[in-house]
Amino acid sequence: MSEVETSAPLPIARSVAPLRQQVRAWRDAGLRVGFVATMGALHEGHLGLVRDALIRADRVVASVFVNPTQFAPHEDLDSYPRQEARDAELLADAGCHLLFAPTAAVMYPEGFATRVEVGEPAAGLEADFRPHFFGGVAVVVVKLLNQVRADVALFGEKDYQQLLVVRRLARDLDIPTEIICSPTVRDAHGLALSSRNAYLSAEELEVARRLNIVLRQAGEAARVGSVAAAELEAVHALEAAGFNPVDYVAIRRAEDLATFDEDCIDAPARILAAAWLGRTRLIDNLAV
């Protein structure tokens, strides 16, 4: 289908031509365009990105595409929650103007053969445990930014390493869209909102809420003592709370995720973690 679908709560473009046509019309009319990339299963975190985009732009496009190339074969691609009709309603209520919901064939036509490999910010941390992840994210984000051609795009601080990777690739590849960081949205207990929180049982949810508390405490300990000791203590605290395994707790330079050579914090820092509860892998990060 090449036209924008208009029967849903907000217009939906399923391919690039109608998306670009609409964005071009807005820009020709002097309107600024904002963009929010998602994999759907929307929650307040995503809607916060849309609201932030509305502060910076006159029109907002959101994409929903569960990107297969950022999942390893053993990961949750098949079970990843999909709820397009509800997502469209939530986006419309949040003030979004257009949903871009391409098919896999639109994004990865037969013969697709291009890779995007980002260096430094994509090394270590998430990449140690999900080696395929940033390659998949980089390809789809470059495609989405090129397809939408927005003035600004908002990415959540919750996926901090991803945010740095997206910023770096946009800079390195001269993508003219400005990349803006939007703060993590948390529940009343400080748990970072995530589509994968839907997998958690009631008991796991209680444990999950310990993650941000442990990270805050470790960040405070690292500010006045050893970075390595604070990281280790946090791993033990998470294990004691019921996380198993804890993939990593790392205190890094906020700017580029480099390690602190002297085992003490001498520049703006970030504490980042990934840990499992049952079949759910949670990530979070905080400023130290």
Ligand code: PAF
């Ligand atoms: O953060 C996400 O939801 C995804 O990694 C993104 C940026 C939409 C790319 O698929």
